[in-house]
Amino acid sequence: MDKTILVTGGAGFVGSHACKALSQAGFCPVVYDDLSNGVRDAVRWGPCEVGKLEDEARLAAVIAEYKPAAVMHFAAFIEAGESVREPERFYQNNVAGTLSLLRAMRAHDVGKIVFSSTAAVYGNPKFTPIPETHGLNPVNPYGQSKLMVERILGDVAAAQGLRFSILRYFNAAGADPDGELRENHQPETHLIPLVLQAAFGQRPDIAIFGTDYDTPDGTCIRDYVHVADLASAHTLAVQRLLAGGTSLTANLGTGRGFSVREVIDAVKAATRVDIRIRLADRRPGDPAILVADPSRAARDLGWAPRYADLAQQVQHAAAVLAPSR
Numbered sequence: 001m002d003k004t005i006l007v008t009g010g011a012g013f014v015g016s017h018a019c020k021a022l023s024q025a026g027f028c029p030v031v032y033d034d035l036s037n038g039v040r041d042a043v044r045w046g047p048c049e050v051g052k053l054e055d056e057a058r059l060a061a062v063i064a065e066y067k068p069a070a071v072m073h074f075a076a077f078i079e080a081g082e083s084v085r086e087p088e089r090f091y092q093n094n095v096a097g098t099l100s101l102l103r104a105m106r107a108h109d110v111g112k113i114v115f116s117s118t119a120a121v122y123g124n125p126k127f128t129p130i131p132e133t134h135g136l137n138p139v140n141p142y143g144q145s146k147l148m149v150e151r152i153l154g155d156v157a158a159a160q161g162l163r164f165s166i167l168r169y170f171n172a173a174g175a176d177p178d179g180e181l182r183e184n185h186q187p188e189t190h191l192i193p194l195v196l197q198a199a200f201g202q203r204p205d206i207a208i209f210g211t212d213y214d215t216p217d218g219t220c221i222r223d224y225v226h227v228a229d230l231a232s233a234h235t236l237a238v239q240r241l242l243a244g245g246t247s248l249t250a251n252l253g254t255g256r257g258f259s260v261r262e263v264i265d266a267v268k269a270a271t272r273v274d275i276r277i278r279l280a281d282r283r284p285g286d287p288a289i290l291v292a293d294p295s296r297a298a299r300d301l302g303w304a305p306r307y308a309d310l311a312q313q314v315q316h317a318a319a320v321l322a323p324s325r
Ligand code: UFG
Pocket: 078, 079, 080, 118, 119, 120, 169, 170, 171, 172, 189, 190, 191, 192, 194, 206, 207, 208, 209, 210, 220, 221, 222, 260, 283, 286, 290
């Protein structure tokens, strides 16, 4: 069986961890990334082809050269707030870019794709935990762009027999347990690395965005899922497609939620630093609670998160983000 997998966005946070997992499972990941957010140093398990998603000729040439058995598609803009300010850029990159990829795949008979989607497709959930059958109502262009691609994949599957795995991540967290890869978002907007920066004295405090939510301690609750567990789910998803499995849409979360205050407490415990907290207004568009029902991924992919423990996720992130490194 051909073991080459094209990984768009393979130099990014989740993509680079997926390449490591693919390599450990015996695959050869070929990264296609424009290095706008990803870093070349994170590409360690196969070739790095630098190119833009919308450069269809280049993508087609890379596919023709490596003849991948399937594609993992991570390349996308991901910051929800930015998507509200610059929707055209998001739709161009995330939607038009995916159309280029699908045409290039079709031209070279690559008919299997694992797509990086998000819990943002659910918008403000009506109930929790959230199963895949929950209504889809994204509240920002980022979530819209991911939902558009989900629908495009469904249509292309019906028309041409493409097979897909759509994986909807909840809050990606943690870091490579071996410390080989580090999260690198600039500017950083995600809670756990921001709290760690406050603990390491790289920022004066951590703002809590809203303390009057209808949750036990008044702060938002999220389902944090370790990046190494996201990576293992992608490997299982591609193995399933290569073994002839049908198309699938699955949540990736642990099924357990933690509040912003609980995250701050976990960072305090891991670093033994008393972090300064600033109470701030709610951030527009933040639902009170986002927790996955992950039972479909367990049943259909045989996936079980190995690092569901928040303390362990924080420890792994702290180990790679600590300034002494
Ligand atoms: N938060 C703070 N202070 C901060 C940063 C975040 O209180 O300085 C809070 C947020 O309000 C939220 C929680 O911490 O309640 C987590 O925020 P993140 O920005 O880390 O993550 P989000 O839940 O906003 O977003 C994540 C992904 C998105 C995805 C979304 C829905 O980063 O890509 O989940 O699945 F769209």
